[in-house]
Amino acid sequence: MQLSLFGINHTSAPAGVRDAVAMTAEEIGDFVGQYRERIDAVQELVVLSTCHRTELYMGAADTAAAGKQLRDVVCTFKGVEHMHNGQYTFEREGREAAKHLFRVAAGLDSLMIGEDQILGQVKDALAVAERCGAPGSLLTRFFHAAVHTGKRVRSETEIGRGAVSIAYAAVGMATKVFNDLAQHSVAVVGAGETGRLVGLHFRDQGPAQLFVLNRTFERARQLAEELGGRARPFDELAATLREVDVVVSATVAPEPVMSAEMLAEVMRERGGRPLVAIDIASPGDIDPAAGRLANLFLYDLDALGAITEQNRAQRAKEIPKAERIVDEEQRRFFQWYETLAVTPVVRALRKSFEEIGRREARKHGKQFHRTDRETLERYTQALISKLLHHPTLGLKDLDRSTPEGFGKLAAMRELFRLDADGDGPGSEGDGESQ
Amino acid sequence: MIVLIQLLNVLLPLGYVLAVLNYLVIYVSRPEWSLRTVTPLARGLVAVHAVYLLLAALAFEHVPVASVWEAFTFIAFALAAVYLILEWRLRDPSTGVFLLTPVLFFQILSSAFVTRTQEVDPILQSSWFGAHVTTALLGYAAFAIAAVYGTLYLLLYRELKRKRTGLVFQRLPNLEVLARLNLNALIFGWGALTLAMLLGTAWAIGLQSRGELTGSFLLDPKFLSTAVVWVLYGSCLGGRYVRKWPSRDLAGVSLVTFLLMVASSIGINLFADSFHSFG
Numbered sequence: 001m002q003l004s005l006f007g008i009n010h011t012s013a014p015a016g017v018r019d020a021v022a023m024t025a026e027e028i029g030d031f032v033g034q035y036r037e038r039i040d041a042v043q044e045l046v047v048l049s050t051c052h053r054t055e056l057y058m059g060a061a062d063t064a065a066a067g068k069q070l071r072d073v074v075c076t077f078k079g080v081e082h083m084h085n086g087q088y089t090f091e092r093e094g095r096e097a098a099k100h101l102f103r104v105a106a107g108l109d110s111l112m113i114g115e116d117q118i119l120g121q122v123k124d125a126l127a128v129a130e131r132c133g134a135p136g137s138l139l140t141r142f143f144h145a146a147v148h149t150g151k152r153v154r155s156e157t158e159i160g161r162g163a164v165s166i167a168y169a170a171v172g173m174a175t176k177v178f179n180d181l182a183q184h185s186v187a188v189v190g191a192g193e194t195g196r197l198v199g200l201h202f203r204d205q206g207p208a209q210l211f212v213l214n215r216t217f218e219r220a221r222q223l224a225e226e227l228g229g230r231a232r233p234f235d236e237l238a239a240t241l242r243e244v245d246v247v248v249s250a251t252v253a254p255e256p257v258m259s260a261e262m263l264a265e266v267m268r269e270r271g272g273r274p275l276v277a278i279d280i281a282s283p284g285d286i287d288p289a290a291g292r293l294a295n296l297f298l299y300d301l302d303a304l305g306a307i308t309e310q311n312r313a314q315r316a317k318e319i320p321k322a323e324r325i326v327d328e329e330q331r332r333f334f335q336w337y338e339t340l341a342v343t344p345v346v347r348a349l350r351k352s353f354e355e356i357g358r359r360e361a362r363k364h365g366k367q368f369h370r371t372d373r374e375t376l377e378r379y380t381q382a383l384i385s386k387l388l389h390h391p392t393l394g395l396k397d398l399d400r401s402t403p404e405g406f407g408k409l410a411a412m413r414e415l416f417r418l419d420a421d422g423d424g425p426g427s428e429g430d431g432e433s434q
Numbered sequence: 435m436i437v438l439i440q441l442l443n444v445l446l447p448l449g450y451v452l453a454v455l456n457y458l459v460i461y462v463s464r465p466e467w468s469l470r471t472v473t474p475l476a477r478g479l480v481a482v483h484a485v486y487l488l489l490a491a492l493a494f495e496h497v498p499v500a501s502v503w504e505a506f507t508f509i510a511f512a513l514a515a516v517y518l519i520l521e522w523r524l525r526d527p528s529t530g531v532f533l534l535t536p537v538l539f540f541q542i543l544s545s546a547f548v549t550r551t552q553e554v555d556p557i558l559q560s561s562w563f564g565a566h567v568t569t570a571l572l573g574y575a576a577f578a579i580a581a582v583y584g585t586l587y588l589l590l591y592r593e594l595k596r597k598r599t600g601l602v603f604q605r606l607p608n609l610e611v612l613a614r615l616n617l618n619a620l621i622f623g624w625g626a627l628t629l630a631m632l633l634g635t636a637w638a639i640g641l642q643s644r645g646e647l648t649g650s651f652l653l654d655p656k657f658l659s660t661a662v663v664w665v666l667y668g669s670c671l672g673g674r675y676v677r678k679w680p681s682r683d684l685a686g687v688s689l690v691t692f693l694l695m696v697a698s699s700i701g702i703n704l705f706a707d708s709f710h711s712f713g
Contacts, residue, residue: 155466156466158464161604162599162604173594175608176590176594176603176608176609177594177608177609177610178608178609178610179607179608179610179611179614271678271680272678272679272680272681272682272683273680274609274680274681291595294680294682295680295682297594297595299597303597306597307597307599310599311599
């Protein structure tokens with residue numbers, strides 16, 4: 001059975017085209033259920049669909065036929081035409097397919113290098129496929145290896161460190177001042193889209209209280225409802241600033257709404273309690289001179305932009321290290337994959353039994369007279385040969401290109417722990433596969 | 435036992451050199467091997483240090499704080515042990531290099547100059563002495579920790595004000611945690627010093643009543659300087675709780691007070707004649 005993939009992603013197609021073939025978890029279930037019979041050349045299938053990619057990973061004996069069938073049914077299922085001629089799509093086979101998914105899981109193929117979300121999406125894709133019974137031994141192992149790769153890359157490199165979006169950078173600066181935002185309160189000033197986006201990121205931190213202030217109170221109320229906070233009239237701004245620990249300002253006012261004098265007064269009344277002020281308005285809402293006040297940490301769009309730029313550059317430096325991990329894991333996966341042929345499994349099984357036989361003969365040999373030890377060894381060998389006779393014949397009848405044959409070979413390796421010498425990825429993958 | 439003590443006296447500074455290097459590697463680049471090994475190795479090292487102190491106490495029949503050099507290894511041990519507790523609480527070894535560097539400094543000085551003998555002033559074999567000096571040294575170790583975390587607070591504060599996200603930003607815990615560590619170390623240190631002064635006073639009064647101590651200990655330079663330190667640190671805590679000093683001010687004041695304390699200790703040891711000096 002061969003590994004292959006075809007798909008569409010942010011490097012091969014524009015957003016509109018990608019959106020047309022994207023599938024929700026329910027749709028993937030429907031797709032597999034409805035079209036299983038028409039994709040009989042596809043023996044195993046996992047669909048990874050996010051806003052940036054829809055990729056179909058398959059295990060098939062004839063990958064060309066399987067790819068064609070799959071392409072046809074996707075077009076029918078989603079009612080699109082443009083995938084037939086290969087426009088916007090890409091294909092990978094074998095090692096290239098493996099490398100692709102491992103890079104995806106590592107965040108190396110994402111628009112935002114090193115982002116975390118994709119790793120969860122890879123896990124979810126396998127879970128959805130498992131619910132439909134679509135993956136077998138090959139793809140299950142393959143996706144577990146991909147998740148393992150993603151985790152390794154994130155723990156052994158700094159590719160995921162540092163915020164690369166303004167909203168994350170804003171939260172990052174606040175959490176470098178305060179230990180736990182659940183103990184602190186946040187105010188969002190301005191109920192427009194920018195305030196909403198950054199407000200959503202702060203809401204996810206579960207602040208103790210969240211206030212929304214806007215010149216039009218009704219809009220403040222609407223956004224407060226969405227953010228799970230409370231609306232306050234705009235003229236309570238100074239009082240709110242005395243109370244909260246983080247203020248995010250994103251109004252469309254042409255002049256600063258928080259002057260340095262006002263903030264100086266606020267800081268005096270706060271008695272030295274730090275205040276993080278995030279100014280994401282353009283033009284700015286907070287007088288830059290306020291940045292000089294003690295215990296006030298002011299970050300405007302320029303500062304946050306510079307921080308994200310710096311983090312992007314930092315992440316880029318980690319790419320070679322991450323690529324090395326991807327290559328390592330790809331090699332390990334294919335070591336395992338290549339041992340799943342009949343001859344290597346038979347050989348490994350025999351070797352494992354003989355090793356056990358030798359060990360036990362050594363252990364108990366001293367209880368026998370020297371002349372009997374040779375007999376004991378011959379007896380052990382004969383016993384192993386007899387024990388392995390039928391399993392060996394059964395293994396030789398297996399067809400690796402069928403899911404059953406492939407599955408049985410994988411099961412033999414797992415049951416008899418034929419990876420125990422550490423050659424295969426078995427020992428590493430166990431944690432993932434449970 | 436003596437040979438083992440001498441061997442550990444050589445091995446401990448070497449062990450702390452390796453520990454500081456390991457924590458430095460973690461601060462700079464956080465490789466996986468270093469993150470895996472640093473804490474178990476540091477814990478092992480501190481356990482060996484505890485064994486060394488215990489052996490010294492048993493072999494020389496006094497709490498091993500009878501001279502400045504003996505006291506230094508005790509301070510090193512106390513600093514390292516307290517740091518490991520903090521690391522365990524924070525689950526982050528990033529600040530280890532800052533705490534273990536003074537540990538290494540104290541241990542090198544102690545290992546280089548310590549001479550151990552059973553023939554110490556009989557007064558130093560008293561259990562009062564052990565309790566008094568041990569609590570005082572624990573207090574000083576806590577003040578050193580407060581000074582380190584105060585410095586780290588000021589460093590991170592400056593980086594945040596300057597909008598820089600370099601190593602200091604990436605590796606140090608947030609300001610709130612640094613402020614808490616600074617304050618908690620000050621509270622512990624002040625409590626320990628208070629206890630040490632009470633024990634010392636009670637002991638001195640007892641000695642005076644038996645005629646074993648002549649003159650007023652209240653005028654002793656070391657007592658006076660410790661009292662000033664006690665008042666200064668007490669004022670820090672008063673400033674924090676009564677005057678609501680911001681964490682930044684407390685960090686700065688705790689650092690300055692620590693430097694004053696170190697300077698006065700050196701000055702008194704070098705120039706003043708104190709009954710606290712023992713042969």
